[in-house]
Amino acid sequence: MSKVLRKWANFGYQEREIRTALVFGSHGENVIIVLENDDVLAFGKNRKECLGVGVEGEVNELKRIENLCGQRIEGFECGVIAFEGEGDFCIFAISAAGTVFSWGDNLFGQLGLGTDDDDVTFTVPKKISGSLEHKKVVQVSCGGNHTLVLTSEGEVYAFGENPRGQLGFETSGENEPFPRKVGGLLDGAIVTSVACQYDTSAALLHSGEICALGLNRNDLSSSSSTSDKEWTPRKLLGLEEVVISQIVCGPYFTLALSDDGKIYSWGENDKGQLGNGTTSEECVMTPTIISTKMGRVRKIAATHYESHLCAAITENHQVYIWGNCNNGLIYNKPILTSFSSLDEVFADAFPPVTYQRFQLKIAKDCKRKGSVNERLRKAFDHPETADVAFIVEGKKIHVHKAVLTFGSDVFKKKFLGDWKDSCQKEQIVEDHSYDAFYVFLKFLYTDEVDDITLEHALDVYAIADFYQVTDLMDECENIIKSGLTVQNAAAVYEKANLFGAENLCEFCLKFCEVRWFEVLDNFETDDSRSEVILDVFRRAANQKKY
Structure with a gap:
């Protein structure tokens, strides 16, 4: 769980019972949590009924958000509306099925519920329908007064305020209260991510190019010769030879991460938010x-809170920050911190909030109907066409021997060799959990790993190691590394050592060296403490650090 959640009163639940959470507000005073049993609960100041519980005033204990309970909510997006004082919010919840619910301020129709009445604030979540009725939404990005929605097919829909053409339609001016598909350059293209500033927007294409939506202002310009009256999506210039893998926006600036781990920035820079070593009232016009x-950066982060900094985490698990930091400090270039995750950065910021802009998994490959990838995806766990079933914890997973032999040399020897049980239509698996084995087998069909916990990733890693599926081991290793904390470092090291995962052991030891006393304070047993202490001391002695 994010460190930010530990700043609030005891929820009465174990960490493992909380699947996801949203913390927001001008002082980080509002909390929404989703439990593993699919209950959604909230408490906080509840200004303008932003918690979605349908009551006015402060909510001092956890209260159910009835319209979201049982909907399998996987994540949230919080739009921060530019406003002096406490500020207003519009909230979106995304279910595993890709359904979106919204509530909060709707002055410009940014909730997508068909109205922009300035007297109407939605106090309980309502499902966004219209043109999204039969679409699976994988991401929502809200700039505060306008919203972009990304579907699993790579299409973009927009709604809300539109004076600068930030919705990407052919004309600007009037608000759009219903979700409406964005065309132009995005027609037929596959978009993998969207991001919104307060009054402009951006879409990241499958090719790694960025399209700018809205007024051709200098902080998101796509061509110096483009007319200000051209509102439809346009290619962003200045990154022609760069493949971008991630984009994030602050209030009036954008950060982009390339696939080779470099960060590019453009927009306003008065508080050093571009990290380029300068501060200026003048916008930076090109990336x-x-x-x-x-070094090589793995992930970047920013929020729409004007008081917030920017952050990045590298492949070596080092966290850097820049921009508007706490206590009025301004860093105009990245500085190394002692944080172990991006969650911790924004937990210690003001206001302390959960920073992540949630996005459901979307296939990197083109999801063209009838493609080989799509047919394989549909064939997984399909009892009518499968020729073998694995029975794990009493439950069956239906697969195809041919697919397994392509994905694993162990399966190849098993099914094409003379093993005694190679012809049996049901294979019993006793040493692994159903969930972990399901993720493993599905990977052989899709090359994807669904969102899993660190503990789950360790189990999948062990299976992938046994069946010699190295690319899945790499995927799990990345998940484990990104989720390593001072609280779980000993347990992860212990399991990695058990599996003989040398790279993971090495990573854990480096992690412990940097955060020595914090890790020691969080060890639960003397056995795990002594084992890691001995290994770290041996390592340190060999390197003559002490």
Whole structure:
């Protein structure tokens, strides 16, 4: 669980019971949590009934958000509306099925519920329908007054305020209260991510190019010769030879991460938010690379809170920050911190909030109907066509021997060799959990790993190691590394050592060296403490650090 949640009163639940959470507000005073049993609960100041519980005033204990309970909510998006004082919010909840619910302020129709009445604030979540009725939404990005929605097919829909053409339609001006598909350059293209500033927007294409939506202002310009009256999506210039893998927006600036781990930035820079070593009232017109001294960056982060900083985490698990930091400090270039995750950065910021802009998994490959990838995806766990079933914890997973032999040399020897049980139509698996084995087998069909916990990733890693599926081991290793904390470092090391996962053991030891005393304080047993202490001391002695 994010460190930010530990700043609030005891929920009465174990961490493992909380699947996801949203913390928001001008002082980080509002909390929404989703439990593993699919209950959705909230408490906080509840200004303008932003918690979605349907009551006015402060909510001092956890209260159910009835319209979301049982909907399998997987994540949230919080739109922060530019407003002096406490600020207003519009909230979106995304279910595993890709259904979106919204509530909160709707002055410009940014909730997509068909109205932009300035007297109407939606106090309980309502399902967004219209043109999204039969679509699976994988991401929502809200700039505060306008919203972009990304579907599993790579299409973009927009709604809300539109004076600068930030919705990407052919004309600007009037608000759009219903979800409406964005065309132009996005027609037929596959979009993998969307991001919104307060009054402009961006879409990341499958090709790694960025399209700008809205007024051709200098902080998101796509061509110096483009007319200000051209509102439809346009290619962003300045990154022609760069493949972008992630985009995030602050209030009036954008950060982009390339596939080779470099960060580019453009937009307003008065508080050093571009990280380019300067501060200026003048907008930066073209993408500028941030210092490469950090090494290869794995993920970047920013929020729409004007008081917030920017952050990045590298492949070596080092966390850097820049921009508007706490206590009025401004860093105009990235500085190394002692944080172990991006969650911790924004938990210690003001206001302390959960930072992540949630996105359901979307296939990197083109989801063209009838493609080989799509047919394989549909064939997984299909009893009518399968020729073998694995029985794990009493439940069956239906698969195809041919697919397994392509994905694993162990399966190849098993099914094409003379093993005694190779012809049996049912294979019993006793040493692994159903959930972990299901993820493993599905990967052989899709090359994807669904969102899983660190503990779950360790189990899948062990299976992938046994069946010699190295690319799945790499995927799990990345999940484990990104989720490593001072609380779980000992347990992860113990399991990695048990599996003989040398790379993971090495990573855990480095992690412990940097955060020595914090890790020691969080060990639960003397056995795990002594084992890691001995290994770290041996390592340190060999490297002559002490």
